[in-house]
Amino acid sequence: MDKLIPVTQPFLPPLEAFLPYLEKIWESKQVTNGGPFHAQLEQALCEYLGVEYLSLFSNGTLALITALQAMKVTGEVITTPFSFVATTHALHWNGIKPVFADIDPKSMNLDPQKIEAAITPHTTAILPVHVYGNPCEVEEIERIADTYGLRVLYDAAHAFGVRKHGESILKFGDMSVLSFHGTKIFNTFEGGAIVCKDAKTKRHIDHLKNFGFADELTVVKPGINAKMNEVQAAFGLLQLQYMDEVASARGRIAQRYRDAFEGIEGLILHEVPQHSTRNHSYFPIRITDEFPIRRDELYDALRERDVWARRYFYPLISQFPSYRGLPSASPENLPIASKVSQQVLCLPIYPALDVESQDRVIDVVLTAAHSTQLASALSDE
């Protein structure tokens, strides 16, 4: 039996390195409510990411829900169906109507033209996603937002560390939300953050994530409990020390896949726009009609060799029962997203993925790529 290869695996630093952090927590008895590790991680992440104001959260979904509260968004929000369900759920939990717009076939991110076409008098904001860490057309989205007086919240759950023209991608829009879930490139087991633009907004967000408390006796708003605890924050601080190592390990794997798959007919590799960096958080490929077998057949072939690739993002969010009744959810409104969702497959990528395992993934894909060519070559004889 081959050993199982998951699509991703959290990076875990050596356990011994974490013990001193735990000892400090045991000594201080401060386990949550904005302790010293929480403060240190906010500072360290601002420096690492190149942003000014960041507020830690217990997970990315609560960060999204709270960001929408902080921005006082209501009515309709234009968003992408090609994402993880939490993106749209965050709107639903705020009583906001999601309006799905189609994506660009190349970037797989919201198509700015489709955003503009979906604006109605009820639209108050845009919620785009930097899918796979690939930056959205941020300048064009900003132009649309300015023209129509809309707010912009980026779901940047995949975009940790991504830069465009040397600037953090998290600086665009009114706010950006990160996820530090175990499946993401930087993790605190569960966790997340809101990046915002000024100290006043950060203070407001910090109140909201702590029941609305501004001080011991003052509750300024009906807040929620979305605080990150000290164990998570300490783990984040430790993990941050390994990020350069993690990034280069991921980069090496991505390059091996690229070298192996370059030029295969019917297999589209993911390109990032010029002037943008990659964080290699995912390795999506697209299987088109020119490939000898269908996407789901390739998925099954990988599973037979114990490779658990994932069809992110399939089905589209707009196909789930909670959302498919919306007028904007119809496949006719979303032809490109519908097609891409049928073609996409994310291959395993994580620092501990060894060369032998990479070779197994490559072998299955190459065997599939040459399967019918071989069959038709034989039948030609």
Ligand SMILES: *Cc1c(COP(=O)(O)O)cnc(C)c1O
């Ligand atoms: C992971 C993810 C989230 C949710 O983050 P959690 O920390 O798991 O709550 C939201 N949006 C996208 C695009 C994600 O991939």
